[in-house]
Amino acid sequence: MKTAFGLDIAGYSTGKSGFARADFVDKNYIEVTIYEEHIFASKSTGEVPIEDIAEKEKEILIACLRKGPIFVDIPIDLQGLPIPKNVRYVWELVNNTFATKV
Numbered sequence: 001m002k003t004a005f006g007l008d009i010a011g012y013s014t015g016k017s018g019f020a021r022a023d024f025v026d027k028n029y030i031e032v033t034i035y036e037e038h039i040f041a042s043k044s045t046g047e048v049p050i051e052d053i054a055e056k057e058k059e060i061l062i063a064c065l066r067k068g069p070i071f072v073d074i075p076i077d078l079q080g081l082p083i084p085k086n087v088r089y090v091w092e093l094v095n096n097t098f099a100t101k102v
Helices: 050-065
Strands: 002-008 018-026 029-035 070-073
Touching: 050 070
Parallel strands: 002 070
Antiparallel strands: 002 018, 018 029
């Protein structure tokens, strides 16, 4: 059986990212699992350091890659996004008040 994963991170800052697994069972059947509760859909409270969140995300991605490829859908328009320095919390990546634009 072949397996692949899909990750839509467009809703990352709002806790609404999508994550799914597709298993090719045979030539006439693909089983798809859509995960509702996963690390990519967890909205950060701002109290957990970004390193801790990134470590959990990395663990999931590595585990998935051991089973098959991951296809990622990201927002394509990245111009004008804030580029904060010395980020400690996820909210700093999405809050323009604390960001420096380039």
